[in-house]
Structures are given as structure tokens and as C-alpha cells.
Amino acid sequence: MAEILLAFKAGRAFRTEGSNTVVPSGTKGAILLTSGDDGLLHFIWKNRVTNTVEEDLILFPFDASFIKVSQSQGRVYVLKFSSSNQRHFFWMQDASDSRDAEFISNVNGLLMDPEYDMRWNIPITSTAPQASTSTAATQPAAAASASSGAANFAATPEQLATLSQMLTSMSGRTGTASRPDVSLTDILTPATLGPLFESHPELIPALFPHLPPDLPVRPSVEALQQIIHSPQFRAAVSNFDQALRTGLLGGLVRTLGLPEEAGTGVGPFLRAIQEQADRESNNSMDTD
Template sequence: MAETRLAFKAGRAFRRGSTNFVDPDPTKGAILLQNGEDGLLHFIWKNRSNNDVEEDLILFPGDATFAKVEQSAWGRTYVLKFSSSDQRHFFWMQDANGSRDEEFVGNVNRLLADPSIVPIWYSEGYNPNSQAAGPSTSTSAPAASSSQAPGSYQATPEELARIRQIVTSLGARGGAPAAEPEPEILLTDVLTPANLRPLFRSNPELVQSLFPHLPPDLPSPPNVETLERIVQSPQFRAAVRNLDMALRTGLLGGLVRTLGLPEEAGTGVEPFLRALQDQARREEGGGDRMETD
């Protein structure tokens, strides 16, 4: 099964005839980098309106870079270029907030250099560049590539179910802000060691239910101390961050339906948390009715 390592909103841009100008296509899209079933890295452009994959490029380590088009008046136009050919593929960032552009570009370039690299994300509020960005006309001249961090994966239904169980439990006990998410809330704001640690200790049944979804080489039998070490680990924080990023692409609608959530729950972190809360209330209400009948 293909593993999505990175996904973010981006449209395509096309060269204007034989000139050096490129024009942005308004179609809503997303760039995905996947480790395919063939063992190779795939650079994919997906149409977010119909969910069709319209470009699927196989990339070999070190053969391509993703670079800003410096001549772009907007500053948010990028080119995928190859060392082995003259191919050029142009894209423009579609997220309304451009503060994370450089982070995504760094992720892309690290994966292009080494598809097996472990995801790393900046801490919230950190921006490597203070340069502003705005809307685009652009030229296709090559630009220096950026290199910062790798990307995201496609969360499995089991992983989403695990997150749902934790968030639902937290919300039911008032232990996390999931009940009324703030604008721009992050999953890393909800799934913190400080929130999860008391939850594990007051609900030992969670230990047994969570361990089947964790790596098989963990200590056995499962215990609270092991879970506490896991939620404090960089790997867990990266996984939560990656799911957060995947939700923000708006491409998880089909996946969250497997959890019984509406498709709009896959369009962002706040809709995801609200849908979990609504589902928990329905289930809790149904349980109460069954007991009183």
C-alpha cells in the first residue's frame, strides 16, 4: 500500500506559449509525495474538486528539486526541476496562509533527497523566513532550492480511530479543548502529554485498547508507564503533527467516512474535532436510552 509522506494544497501553473511566463491554473489541487508499492517515490498532483490524480511522477533520490521562482511577483510560485532532464513542472501555493510555505518546500526537498527520512516539523509559531508572500504572475527561471524538513503520511482508519477514542475521552471529562475548538487549533494542542497522562491513569482500560495499534516491539504486557513514554516521544509528536497536516489539506474526507464521520470532518482539524464530539454525544445518548428502556 502506498504511504503518503507529505501533502499540502497547491495548484498547477503552465508556461505561456514559448515565453518564460507561467500562469496559475485556478483549479483547487494538492501535492502529495508517496512511497509507492513499487518502492519508488511518487510526486503526485491531485485535483481536490474531483479527487482525481492528474499527475504522477516517479522520482529517484537526488534527481529533482523543488525551488521557488524568484522572479514571481507573488513569491508563492515553485518549480519542480530535474537534473537528468529539462522537465519543469510549475505549482503555486493555495493555502491562504503562506507562513508555512518554506516548511513544506523544505519537506519536499528532503524527501526528494532521501524518501526514507523521518518527518520533522517546526514548532508552532516558528517561521524560518520573515519574507512576506502574496499572489502570482511568474517567470520560470530556476531558483535555489530550500532544505528543511520531511513530510507527512496518510493516516490509517485505525490511527484515526485511536485519535478519536482519546479525543472523545478527553472531551467527555473536560480534560482538553476538543469540545469547543478554537480557530486554528492544532491536534498537538489537544494530544499533549499533560492531557493524556491523567487520562491513562484514570482510565486503565484505554491501555489495553490502544496497544494493538502501536508498534509490535513495545514492552509487554502493556502498561501506563509505556504509554506515557510513547506520548512524550518525538515520534508520537511527529505522528500527531502529520495527521494535523493531512487534515489541513482537506483530502481525508473519504478516509474519515470509514469512522462513521461525515466527509466534511476530513476538511480540517476543527471540523474533525467537532465531528468526533457530535458522534460521542450521539453514542452516549444512545447508550443512556438503552439502559433506561
């Protein structure tokens, strides 16, 4: 099964015949970079309305770059190839442009090296590389919202139940779920999780069965502290947060007992987790 390395909302744009003008299409879509079953890097454009793949390009290291169209009027980018004159145009469809630079930086990192260690939540002082082209483009005024689909995130009902307990215990934090810019990386931090493990030691045996089996440590608060401070943990949280923002997890969350809407964004996911925790709490009181 192909592994999704990166995913974000983006629509396609098309050059008007006989001109240098590129016109964005309003169709809701997503760009996915995957490591295919063939061992090669795939650049995929997926229609978020029909949930079908409409473009699947095989990329080789150092052959392509994803750069901003410098004279565009919006967030328009072009996928260029050094080995040919191919040009594929896209425009960013997330309502906020706050993460554009991160996505573009990671796309280009993967285009250079499919094993590139992606970086998230870091200050980016330089602007994204821009295409040297006379192409003019305009962006539709309305940004796209998410639709359902699937992404490569593996979780178990037990993990989901544990996360329910954790979010329930974070008094005051889950209330921020209605904020459109809420991020799991702002919630599942060492500063938040550390005190939680100290005050709820019963979470430790519940969490350890879902961690890598080759961890050279025994279950303990100290071991969990090491894990949540690790780059691997921060990357996993960022990847899950990113997958939720693409709106491609609707199919997955249904298998975990959550409504499909929970897979369409970070806010809906947190609300669904909280509602599930509230139901479990009420059921527990009813059976006491």
C-alpha cells in the same frame, strides 16, 4: 498500495508560451509524495475537484529540487531537474502560509532521500531556497478550500471511539475546534494526554491493543507516557494533522462512521468527534 509520505494543498501553474511569465491555474489541487509499489518516489499532483491524479512523476535521489520562484508575486514554486530542462510550476493553496517552509523543507528532504525523517513544528530561521529565474508569476486572490478524497491513514472504529473519549475528557480544549489554525499537535500533547491517563486509567487497556504488538513494555500509565513523549508519536500526530489539512480524508472517515465533512479539515474532524461522543454519552444515559 502506495504509501503517502507527504501531502499538502497546491495548484498548478503554467508558463505562457513565448514568455517567462507563469500563470497559476485556479483548479484546486494537492501535491503528494508517495512511495510507490515500484519502490520509487513519486511526485503526484492530484485534482481535488475530480479526485483524479493528473501528474505522476518518478523521482530519483538528488535529481530534483522544489524551490521558490524568487521574482514571483505569490507563493509560487518550481520543481526543477538536474538531469533535464523540465520545469513544473505550482502555487501553495493553503489559506495560511505559516507551514509553507515546513512543507518545502520536507519536500526537498524527500527529494534527496526517500527515507528522510521529516521534521515538523520546528523553528525555521532561514528562508526556503529560491529559484534563480526571471520568471514572473501572480497568485489568485482566493485560496482553495478542501474537497473530499482519500489518504493513507489507517484507523479502526475502536481507535476512533477511544479518541472520542479522550477529546470528551479534555474540557475546554475541544472548544477551540472552530479556530481556523487549530492543530492536533496543539491538542494531543504530553501535557494534555499525561494527566488524562492518570485520571482515566480505564483508557489504558482500550489503547494498548492498537499500539505496535512488539512494544517491550506492559500496559501502564508509565508506558503510555513514554509513548506520547516519543518522536514517533509526534510524527504520527503531525502526519494525521497534515492529512486532514489537505482535505483528502473524506472517503476514509465515512468508513469510521463520521460524516464526510469530518475529513475536510482539523476543525470539522474535532467537531464530528465531539458530536459522536455526545451521542454516545446520551445513548449511555438512555440505557442506564
